[in-house]
Amino acid sequence: MSILEVNNIIKNFGQTEVLKDISFTLEKGEVLAIIGSSGSGKTTLLRCMNYLEIPDGGTINVNGISYFDANEQRSLSEKEIRLRRLHFGLVFQSFNLFPQYTVLQNLILAPRLLRKYELKTALKTFQITKNEYKEKKAALSQELEINARKLIAKVGLTEKADFYPCQLSGGQQQRAAIARALSLTPDILCFDEPTSALDPELTGEVLNVIKDLKSNDTTMIVVTHEMEFAKHVADKVIFMVNGVIEEEGTPKEVFETPKSPILQAFLGRTALK
Amino acid sequence: MSFLEVTLELLSGFSMTLAIFSLTLLLALPLGLLISFCTMSKFKPLRYTFKVIVWIVRGVPLMLFLFIVYYFPGFVLGSPIYGRFTATIIAFVVNYACYFSEIFRAGIEAIPQGQTEAGLVLGMTRIQIFTYVTLQQVIKRIIPPMGNEIITLVKDTALARVITVVEIIWRAEQLMSKAIIWPLFYTAVFYLAFVGALTLLFGYLEKKQGYYKI
Numbered sequence: 001m002s003i004l005e006v007n008n009i010i011k012n013f014g015q016t017e018v019l020k021d022i023s024f025t026l027e028k029g030e031v032l033a034i035i036g037s038s039g040s041g042k043t044t045l046l047r048c049m050n051y052l053e054i055p056d057g058g059t060i061n062v063n064g065i066s067y068f069d070a071n072e073q074r075s076l077s078e079k080e081i082r083l084r085r086l087h088f089g090l091v092f093q094s095f096n097l098f099p100q101y102t103v104l105q106n107l108i109l110a111p112r113l114l115r116k117y118e119l120k121t122a123l124k125t126f127q128i129t130k131n132e133y134k135e136k137k138a139a140l141s142q143e144l145e146i147n148a149r150k151l152i153a154k155v156g157l158t159e160k161a162d163f164y165p166c167q168l169s170g171g172q173q174q175r176a177a178i179a180r181a182l183s184l185t186p187d188i189l190c191f192d193e194p195t196s197a198l199d200p201e202l203t204g205e206v207l208n209v210i211k212d213l214k215s216n217d218t219t220m221i222v223v224t225h226e227m228e229f230a231k232h233v234a235d236k237v238i239f240m241v242n243g244v245i246e247e248e249g250t251p252k253e254v255f256e257t258p259k260s261p262i263l264q265a266f267l268g269r270t271a272l273k
Numbered sequence: 274m275s276f277l278e279v280t281l282e283l284l285s286g287f288s289m290t291l292a293i294f295s296l297t298l299l300l301a302l303p304l305g306l307l308i309s310f311c312t313m314s315k316f317k318p319l320r321y322t323f324k325v326i327v328w329i330v331r332g333v334p335l336m337l338f339l340f341i342v343y344y345f346p347g348f349v350l351g352s353p354i355y356g357r358f359t360a361t362i363i364a365f366v367v368n369y370a371c372y373f374s375e376i377f378r379a380g381i382e383a384i385p386q387g388q389t390e391a392g393l394v395l396g397m398t399r400i401q402i403f404t405y406v407t408l409q410q411v412i413k414r415i416i417p418p419m420g421n422e423i424i425t426l427v428k429d430t431a432l433a434r435v436i437t438v439v440e441i442i443w444r445a446e447q448l449m450s451k452a453i454i455w456p457l458f459y460t461a462v463f464y465l466a467f468v469g470a471l472t473l474l475f476g477y478l479e480k481k482q483g484y485y486k487i
Contacts, residue, residue, distance in 0.1 A: 050393075050394050051393075052390055052393065052394070078398070078399070079398075082393075082396050082397075082398065083396070085393065085394060085396055086396045088394070089394065090390075090394040092387055092390070092391065094385075094387055096385070096387035096388060096390065096391035097391075098388065098391070098406050099410065099485045099486060099487055100409050100410065100413075100485050109395075109397075109405060109406075110392070110395035110396060110397055113397060113401055113405070114396055164484065164485045165485070166485055166486040180395070181394075181395075183395075184395060184396060
């Protein structure tokens with residue numbers, strides 16, 4: 001069973017059709033690269049998967065369970081959307097770290113709130129006793145910190161754990177943002193042009209971190225303009241034009257034997273860069 | 274009258290000034306935040322109602338507003354329903370809450386949407402995002418304009434004398450009727466000292482929030 005099935009996703013902004021009938025599947029542990037010119041709908045597609053935009057049509061299934069269904073009669077409550085979102089993580093182009101918190105605090109904030117909420121619910125529904133609740137709550141901070149430090153080490157920022165975002169380079173900030181997105185162990189991690197806001201000499205360190213995650217069996221969707229990266233790291237490449245999938249296949253198929261003339265032109269342009 | 278006697282006399286007036294100032298601040302800050310939420314609401318009737326309220330309150334001179342709050346209920350109902358001090362506090366709180374609400378709105382709208390989105394994809398609720406992420410950044414941004422407005426409030430308290438609330442300038446004027454005029458000029462020292470202390474406080478707060486950049 002595929003970890004992700006996207007079927008016939010449609011999204012309009014007013015009169016403009018941004019996504020027209022997008023469908024694809026993704027297997028566990030696969031890396032999908034989405035390429036295409038600006039305005040082709042790549043980012044909107046990622047945002048739809050994170051419930052930052054609500055599609056106007058289509059369905060999305062995660063692990064075979066309905067994640068989004070445009071035909072669903074009732075509208076979802078904020079709480080349901082919040083819980084569903086946890087299947088996905090998202091790394092933004094502009095990092096969006098919380099500036100007033102250190103790297104470590106950035107990683108701990110959301111899991112702490114979530115775990116506290118879960119503990120409280122467990123107590124209310126009598127799944128745990130009051131004593132268990134107190135013990136678990138006391139152990140929580142330490143547990144979260146250990147986990148966060150592990151993730152920080154994974155992205156190579158051990159020395160910077162107690163630094164504020166403004167004290168870090170762009171590449172370090174983006175690596176911290178990746179660690180933060182991992183802190184809730186999402187099933188699928190999405191990257192929205194993770195290196196586009198970086199100086200060219202800093203893109204390498206971020207791409208290497210993403211590459212390392214691949215060997216850890218993380219399922220990923222990467223919207224990118226880095227063709228070399230897509231070619232060497234992705235298992236599957238989707239090329240989008242004006243809200244439709246113009247061509248998809250393995251990196252070999254897409255980059256070496258492109259069928260679509262638009263893709264041929266696109267690759268020719270990016271190769272010249 | 275000796276210098277000490279005048280000082281004590283003016284100090285008793287200044288305690289009223291401080292009472293109006295601190296009560297107004299205490300109540301107008303949360304009310305202002307609430308009004309800013311209303312003027313940013315997606316629900317149009319609520320948004321426009323509060324935009325009109327803010328327009329009216331900011332459009333009417335505070336002195337006139339004091340008269341209205343104090344005399345209008347008596348004019349309609351036949352008898353006043355609250356005293357001078359209460360009327361002063363109501364007028365000041367409503368007036369300043371409207372000004373504060375615009376500062377809050379500017380501060381909140383200046384926070385990049387990405388901060389909220391980052392919180393959302395991390396499974397945080399909107400209330401959690403506001404409390405743990407946005408609020409502190411809003412505070413950092415609004416310290417300078419807030420400082421300005423709060424310093425204006427210190428001096429606006431002198432307007433309360435139009436409905437005969439006895440604050441420091443009123444005291445000085447009473448002394449003038451005894452043919453001593455210098456206490457009126459002397460009141461400036463009280464204002465200057467207090468505004469000086471506030472300036473230092475805001476400088477300190479700004480510095481304290483200076484450890485990060487937005």
